[in-house]
Amino acid sequence: VPPDTASVDDRLVSTFGRLLEATHMLEHELGRALELETGLPLTWLEVLLRLSRSPGGELTMGEVARQLVVTSGGVTRLVDRMTAAGYVDRRRCEQDRRVQYARLTSLGRTVLAPALTRHTEHLRSAFEALSTAERHQLDALLDRLRVQRP
Amino acid sequence: VPPDTASVDDRLVSTFGRLLEATHMLEHELGRALELETGLPLTWLEVLLRLSRSPGGELTMGEVARQLVVTSGGVTRLVDRMTAAGYVDRRRCEQDRRVQYARLTSLGRTVLAPALTRHTEHLRSAFEALSTAERHQLDALLDRLRVQRP
DNA sequence: AAAGATTGAGCTTTCAATCTTC
DNA sequence: GAAGATTGAAAGCTCAATCTTT
Numbered sequence A, B: 001v002p003p004d005t006a007s008v009d010d011r012l013v014s015t016f017g018r019l020l021e022a023t024h025m026l027e028h029e030l031g032r033a034l035e036l037e038t039g040l041p042l043t044w045l046e047v048l049l050r051l052s053r054s055p056g057g058e059l060t061m062g063e064v065a066r067q068l069v070v071t072s073g074g075v076t077r078l079v080d081r082m083t084a085a086g087y088v089d090r091r092r093c094e095q096d097r098r099v100q101y102a103r104l105t106s107l108g109r110t111v112l113a114p115a116l117t118r119h120t121e122h123l124r125s126a127f128e129a130l131s132t133a134e135r136h137q138l139d140a141l142l143d144r145l146r147v148q149r150p
Numbered sequence C: 001a002a003a004g005a006t007t008g009a010g011c012t013t014t015c016a017a018t019c020t021t022c
Numbered sequence D: 001g002a003a004g005a006t007t008g009a010a011a012g013c014t015c016a017a018t019c020t021t022t
Helices: A005-038 A042-052 A061-068 A072-084 A106-126 A132-144 B005-038 B042-052 B061-068 B072-084 B106-126 B132-144
Strands: A058-060 A088-092 A100-104 B058-060 B088-092 B100-104
Touching (some): A005 A042, A005 B005, A005 B061, A005 B106, A005 B132, A042 A058, A042 A061, A042 A072, A042 A100, A042 B005, A061 A100, B042 B061, B042 B088, B058 B061
Antiparallel strands (some): B088 B100
């Protein structure tokens, strides 16, 4: 073992610890503010946002699960609740009848717009310490932080 | 509203979305690998690690809650379970008898060492795409991503 | 047999109320 | 009254088993 391996590893462990802490904190505070001001949980916003960006305003259940990093069972129930609220509905795929699409409803679009505006304002204040160049830097770093999935 | 504000905001929302996705993915995969190979959940490792770095190997319940970004009720039960496993115990503060310390036991130290080794190996492979300079960059960016707590 | 989605059971967390101590 | 920690109830997630379709 080279003499400075230990300290390099320590830094690595610390960096990861900070990544978790900073992300969890942002998630918690931004989620709290969003839900307080719009009634929409951050997870719901994430789903609505990702659906709205997809062609047809829909994604398969599996794709939502991958993007949110939750299990398929978790997505089933998440979409159940959002369906009960009227923000999304389900559509069977005709080519492959095993798959279901979660699809944005017009109510979902109506609710998304103002919530996204508020969320963006919160984000601006959370990221105001970073310059545009630094935000691009962060973007680039995150893109390269990939871990292979099983 | 300036003409390019919309696209700047879009980028901001995307950056945050990527931050969440990348972090959740790392957390999920590294957690899965750690628990598979050592039997220790990532959350438990985080607790043991932070206790081991503190003077006396202990932190107040509230401090653990803040660092892990969970509620005080959540920490009470987390420490309950880790106490049942024998990895930590509780100690009353004498100056202020409202506070309790969660304290690393010798069994906790014994379990932490090899788990940390494995975790570090996983981290090396997850971060191998980043140079040392880029890891410092990430560190610096994370430090500046602060959000005020209520 | 494998893949996508759902379900039942169980675990961990939050929320709100409570207790103790300052 | 306020702060730190704990508790009961409930929400949301995972895990493993199941069902349907490929």
